[in-house]
Amino acid sequence: MxxxxxxxxxxxxxxxxxxxxxxxxxxxxxxxxxxxxxxxxxxxxxxxxxxxxxxxxxxxxxxxxxxxxxxxxxxxxxxxxxxxxxxxxxxxxxxxxxxxxxxxxxxxxxxxxxxxxxxxxxxxxxxxxxxxxxxxxxxxxxDGWAVLHASAVVAEDGRTVLTLGRKGAGKTTTALALAGRHGCGLLANDRVFVRANDRGGVDVLPWPSAAALGLGLLDALGWAGICRERLEAGEALHPTQDRRVTEALLAGRREPLWEGGKELKVQVFPDQFPGWFGVPLATEGQAAALVFPRIEAGAAPAEEDAPCGLGEGDFMSGATEDRYPDVFGLVGVDGGGTEEARRAVAERLAELPHHSVVLGHDVGANADFLAKVTGCV
Incomplete structure (x- = not known):
């Protein structure tokens, strides 16, 4: 055979x-x-x-x-x-x-x-x-890489914008605003591999995974109609998606779906970003700026005078990776990388521009603002 x-x-x-x-x-x-x-x-x-x-x-x-x-x-x-x-x-x-x-x-x-x-x-x-x-x-x-809890987009010259923050802070919103409107390549929507390089910077690699997008964000990006057309044509989103989300898309619903305080989201395959939405995928980059967003309904996008910086909790670790413990001996080190690797990355990233921002629900305004602030487009 x-x-x-x-x-x-x-x-x-x-x-x-x-x-x-x-x-x-x-x-x-x-x-x-x-x-x-x-x-x-x-x-x-x-x-x-x-x-x-x-x-x-x-x-x-x-x-x-x-x-x-x-x-x-x-x-x-x-x-x-x-x-x-x-x-x-x-x-x-x-x-x-x-x-x-x-x-x-x-x-x-x-x-x-x-x-x-x-x-x-x-x-x-x-x-x-x-x-x-x-x-x-x-x-x-x-090989010295570490895993950072961040989204990332890459400009044509390789400069990479990392977006950090707790769950729900707006990491995916920030990444897709830039990738969807300003032609950046999407490197990752939730986590990335990072390693200090011999040029004084930090190299960034993608962590492939399905992306979870709320119905509201999907609508704001102008992608809800595309999803509905594709589903009606017999195509499918990632199988981990709750069937109620699929039903809502087919019915033309745009408001968020919730269950027990948790939002039920659209689960997008990596290849559907370029195939369905015209968003290119990037394979590598070098960190150039850090963004720490906050989403506020009705807000005009702006920089905030708020403290922001990388913390130990922004790196993935054994404690945060316990869904897949290393029972097969495939990893061999802490699931987020060695302490030395994380420390080297943190020191380099601390030297880059940091931007604490508030973003509203207007994706176009967010994208233009982020492109100007980060200077990476």
């Missing part, structure tokens, strides 16, 4: 996904796309480097499940599911099974190899992409 493969690359590191089912490798290719230079390769050419192999095979899933449950194992939470983990330190082998998801895993961290077995294609494809991202994250973090 012919196998398919897609290679992901960033900053000189790569991970290859191999599977007999094309749908599995297509999922990784789409999910990481231009951000991590996803490219189809010949499976027979995959002979070295980090690799994730996926199989949709009920029998193999059963065999791997028994291999875990028949020996001493522990139970952990992983990707919002229960994971049973058995570790053979002598053999350098980690086995795991997620009974509810119908997924089993076999990891050999020192060999840079991980196998995923499952009963159905979609869960296998999703798990494979997630673990490929974890594997490449580990390669980058061990």
């Amino acid at each position: 012919k196998s398919h493969a897609v290679r992901l690359e960033s900053a000189g590191h790569s991970v290859t996904v191999v599977a007999a089912e094309r749908a599995v490798t297509d999922w990784s290719g789409r999910y990481f796309g231009p951000w991590w230079k996803a490219a189809t390769v010949e499976a027979q050419d995959v002979c070295a480097g980090a690799v994730v192999i996926a199989e949709v095979d009920h029998g193999r899933f059963g065999d791997e499940s028994l291999a875990v449950t028949r020996v001493a194992h522990r139970s952990v939470g992983y990707a919002r599911a229960r994971l049973l983990v058995a570790e053979d330190r002598e053999a350098g082998l980690i086995r795991a099974v997620s009974p509810e998801d119908g997924l089993a895993y076999r990891s050999e961290p020192h060999a840079g190899s991980l196998l995923v077995f499952g009963c159905e294609t979609e869960p296998v494809a999703t798990a494979t992409a997630r673990l490929a991202r974890e594997m490449l994250r580990g390669l980058l973090l061990r």
Whole structure:
């Protein structure tokens, strides 16, 4: 049986996904796309480097499940599911099974190899992409990169605007205002890899993920109608999207949807930014300015005389990355990077222009204001 493969690359590191089912490798290719230079390769050419192999095979899933449950194992939470983990330190082998998801895993961290077995294609494809991202994250973090909780856009000359703040502060609003109206490349909407470089600056790389956009922001950007047309034509947004959001888009609703104090948002695939909305994706940049936004309905965009600066909480860490604990030995360091890497980045970013701003709901006005303030367009 012919196998398919897609290679992901960033900053000189790569991970290859191999599977007999094309749908599995297509999922990784789409999910990481231009951000991590996803490219189809010949499976027979995959002979070295980090690799994730996926199989949709009920029998193999059963065999791997028994291999875990028949020996001493522990139970952990992983990707919002229960994971049973058995570790053979002598053999350098980690086995795991997620009974509810119908997924089993076999990891050999020192060999840079991980196998995923499952009963159905979609869960296998999703798990494979997630673990490929974890594997490449580990390669980058061990190479001195750190993970910053920020959105980022890149101008044509590589200068990058980082937007920071707590959840709901307006990081995504700021990034998409610049990317949607002034032609900047979208590097990331929620987190980025950062590393101090030998030129006295900070290099920035994307963290590929689906983007969560509220219905109000989608409307303000002028994208709600586009989404409705695409959905009516049979296309789909990311499968993690709540069906009520899809129904609201199809019904032409624009007001935010809430459940228990949490806004239900549109979940956009990375490739839908250029494909649906004409927003290019950037693959790298160098930090040039930091923006700390605050959203206020009816406000005219303006700079504020308010304290702003990078804090330890702006870096991701083991405490903030506990949804995906490193049970497979793929990362090897703190999930947000080493303390030394974070400190070096913080010192460099402190030297860049900082802008504390208030933004309203007029995306065009926000975009023009941000372009002028940051000087990056």
